[in-house]
Amino acid sequence: MALRHYTLDFSLSTAVDSTSTVAGLLSIFHEQELTETVHDTNGHGYLATFVGKHGRLVILRVHSRGLVTIDLQCYEEDNIAQLDNLLNALEKKLKVLLNGNITRIKKLPALVRGAKVDRYWPTADGRIVEYDIDQVVYDEDSDYQNIKILHSRQYGNILVLDGDVNLAESDFAYTQAITGNGRESYAGKEVLILGGGDGGILAELVKKKPKMITMVEIDQKVIDGCKRHMRKTCGDILDNLKGDCYQILIEDCVPLLKKYVREGRMFDYVINDLTAIPISTAPEEDSMWEFLRLILDLSIQVLHPRGKYFTQGNSATLTEALSLYEEQLGKLSCPVDFRKEVVCVPSYLEQWVFYTAWKK
Amino acid sequence: MALRHYTLDFSLSTAVDSTSTVAGLLSIFHEQELTETVHDTNGHGYLATFVGKHGRLVILRVHSRGLVTIDLQCYEEDNIAQLDNLLNALEKKLKVLLNGNITRIKKLPALVRGAKVDRYWPTADGRIVEYDIDQVVYDEDSDYQNIKILHSRQYGNILVLDGDVNLAESDFAYTQAITGNGRESYAGKEVLILGGGDGGILAELVKKKPKMITMVEIDQKVIDGCKRHMRKTCGDILDNLKGDCYQILIEDCVPLLKKYVREGRMFDYVINDLTAIPISTAPEEDSMWEFLRLILDLSIQVLHPRGKYFTQGNSATLTEALSLYEEQLGKLSCPVDFRKEVVCVPSYLEQWVFYTAWKK
Structure with missing residues (x-):
């Protein structure tokens, strides 16, 4: 069962007399067999609810300072055309009643609440x-x-x-951004991918003839889903956990990074494609920022002196979170420089910041 | 005056007994001094409205088939933290009351209705x-x-x-797409821009050393606004209506195109940057399609035999409108071939189709 929720709002240049406005609308409500209840708002304007057949609900508010709002709720299987007509009739009538006083009419696309598929x-x-x-x-x-x-x-x-x-299948811009936007040469290089279970980075980088790519993804079920349903992103690269120049390890990256540090293992590129708040089986650090710094620190330790570390950051508007991340970059055991780039990833519907870091 | 409108929805695997659910919530409403009205829904579940101080309104619905919805309206200047607490308390309590039966909890970002700045x-x-x-x-x-x-x-x-x-200042992808995505050489060429009042295309193409660009924009006020406020898009190109290799004509493009046709004037590139094609495919919109075809037809008539016509199309998901547009392309007095490309224009928040057409 899903509920369609319409809103229709009139912004006004001056407050309006609710009595005449409401009186002018009542015939429309009564035609639709809606039963009215007027509520006492204790001086905060006129408020009435109208309950109709099939679970229909309309809320009419004439606010005390230049705003009229209408809510209309009905079920998805109701006669939508009839309700569109009701809303259009209300809009038309209000345009007449409020003539000369309207600064904006806003009718948003209906919210669909409780639907099987969440949009x-x-x-x-x-x-x-x-x-x-x-x-x-x-x-x-x-x-x-x-x-x-x-x-x-x-x-x-x-x-x-x-x-x-x-990530969506449309989001090659993400893969490009987190691999250096075409400015890097991966041929013959050693690459470490943290996370990356959708296979997008791996599929792209194997084309560049690297020496070896190691990808460490903790969640087999991400790989299972993506190899079936994200093939525009991963191609057939996830069909096998090993190839000529790559291996996929299904494990937590933190212990592995620690092992690499102990062994003195080095990579030309470390690409951190972990989720915004990374998952680990045994985070030994309490706060999210400390955990993020741990991964950063270990990643930089396994980076060749002239290697590069790539990662996604955050929404371009979340300046505080971005600053905090950059603070962590200043606290690593091995000092780094970094630059950032704002990229449009199509399915994100917001501008996204990507970071590149390297050893000073 | 602006109204904040919160929604909180619980999708359930089975229908729920409203009596016990509602009883479990009442203490929360009463603590907040909300006055209850229970409405008769004629068999369509439980519906109650709660009116509180400062114009607060809560609507609680326990729908008959596996959905509980809550609406909360308050004014922007109300104590938002208090209302967040109320909503959190309701969510927490409902989690307990509906335990084992919940398939989804959805709390959307609050809608802000009637605000001074419309988002x-x-x-x-x-x-x-x-x-x-x-x-x-x-x-x-x-x-x-x-x-x-x-x-x-x-x-x-x-x-x-x-x-x-x-167009937004972030949308260089639009300018690139409607000028051929870097595949064209504009040096020494004659270019006609229809519309384009934001100056983005003009500013970009003058850099390419064309012979002459003629831009025909009907609306001086678009130019006035953009030259002041869209300078990341237009630079200083709109500061003068004439330059070494361009002229801006403030007029309707249709009579001008007709004049060019009469004079046998030809362009290497015609770039149609007029506002979007209509979405409605209803028969009464026929004249709009005919108008679009007229502009298309005239544009192709002033196009060199090896010239190119560029234009934006529509949202990639509006397949019907796109098909209708392509139908017009098949009805021109001079036959054309065309191709299309889907491009991500950052501020559009939807994928957009661009067309290139040329004489057969």
């Missing part, structure tokens, strides 16, 4: 955005997270981890 | 999206349209014509 995946910076998602193609809980792959007509399949949009 | 500019394909807009920097009605320039932290200033997001 609302807010941005990292907390804005509501609706995707053209029409199907859930994969939905699994692993030991680490919830993994969803959702189909969008314009972005292809979208990988969503614990409610965060990670 | 909601739905996509061409009708989805709700919220922008990080914090300021209206230009708002003028011309003889032709409403022109707004809105400031976004991540996209820079955004030009909005009659409610349609046209």
Whole structure:
């Protein structure tokens, strides 16, 4: 069962007399067999609820300072055309009643609440955005997270981890950004990918004839879902965990990084493609920032003196979180320089910051 | 005056007994001094409205088939932390009451209704999206349209014509796409730009040393706004209506195109940057399609035999409108071939189709 929720708002240049406005609308409500209840708002304008057949609900508010709001809720299987007509009739009548006083009329696309397929995946910076998602193609809980792959007509399949949009098949811009935007030469190089379970980075970099790519992904179920449903991103690279110039290790990257540090193992490129808040089986650091710094620190330790570390950062508008991340970059055991770049990743619906760091 | 509207929805695997659910929540409402009205829904579940101080309104619905919805409206200047607490308390309590039965909890970012600065500019394909807009920097009605320039932290200033997001300062991808994505050589060429009042195309193409660019923009007020507020897009190109290799004509392009046809004037490139093609495919919109075809037809008539015609199309998901446009391309007096490309224009928040056409 899903509920359609319409809103229709009139912003006004001056406050309006609710009595005449409401009186002018009542015939429309009564035609639709809506039963009225007027509420006492204790001086905060006029408020009435109207309950109708089939579970229909309308809320009319004439606010005391230049705003009229209407909410209309109905079920998805209701006669939508009839309700569109009702809303249009209300809009038309209000245009007449409020003539000369209107500064804005806003009718938003209806919110669909409780639908089987959820189309609302807010941005990292907390804005509501609706995707053209029409199907859930994969939905699994692993030991680490919830993994969803959702189909969008314009972005292809979208990988969503614990409610965060990670990558869509349209998002080659992400793969390009996190591998240096075409400025690097990977031929003959040693590469370490942290995370990267969608296979996008791996599929792209094996084309560049590297010496060896090691990818460390903790969650087999991410790989299982992506190798079936994100093939525009990963091609056939996830079909085998080993190839001529790559290996995929299904394990936690933290112990592995520590082992590499002990062994003195070095990489030309370390690409951190972990989720925004990385997952580990045994985080020994309490705060998220300390854990992020641990991964950063270990990554830089296994980086060749002239190697490069790439990672995604955050929404370009989350300046505080970005500053805190940059603070961590200043606290590493081995000093680094860094630069950042703002990139448009199509399915993110927000500008995203990517970092490159290297040893001083 | 602005209204914050919160929603909190619980999707359930089975229908739930409203009596016990509601009883478990009442103490929370009463603590907040909310006055309850229970409505008769005629068998469509439980519905209660709660009116509180400061114009607060809560609507609680326990729907008959596995959905609980809560709406909370308050004024922007209300104690938002207190209302967050109320919503959190309701969520926490419902988690307990509905334990084992919950398939999804959805709390969307609050809708802000009637705010001075409007942040909601739905996509061409009708989805709700919220922008990080914090300021209206230009708002003028011309003889032709409403022109707004809105400031976004991540996209820079955004030009909005009659409610349609046209171009932001972040959208160099648009300029690239509508000029052939770097595949063309404009040096020494004759170029005609239809529309283009934001100056983005003109500013980019003058760098390519063309022989002459003629830009025909009908609306002086678009140019006035953009030359002040979209300088990342237009640079200083709009400061003068004439330069070494360009001229800007403030007039309707149709009579001008007709004059060019009569004179046998030819261009190597015609770039149609007029506002978007209509979305409606209803029969009464026929004249709009005919108007579009007229412009197309005239444009192709002034195109050199080996020239190229570039234009933006529509949202990639509006396949019907795109097909209708392609139908027009098949009806021109001079036969053309065409190709299309899907491009991510950052501020659009949807994938966009661009067309290239040329004489057969």
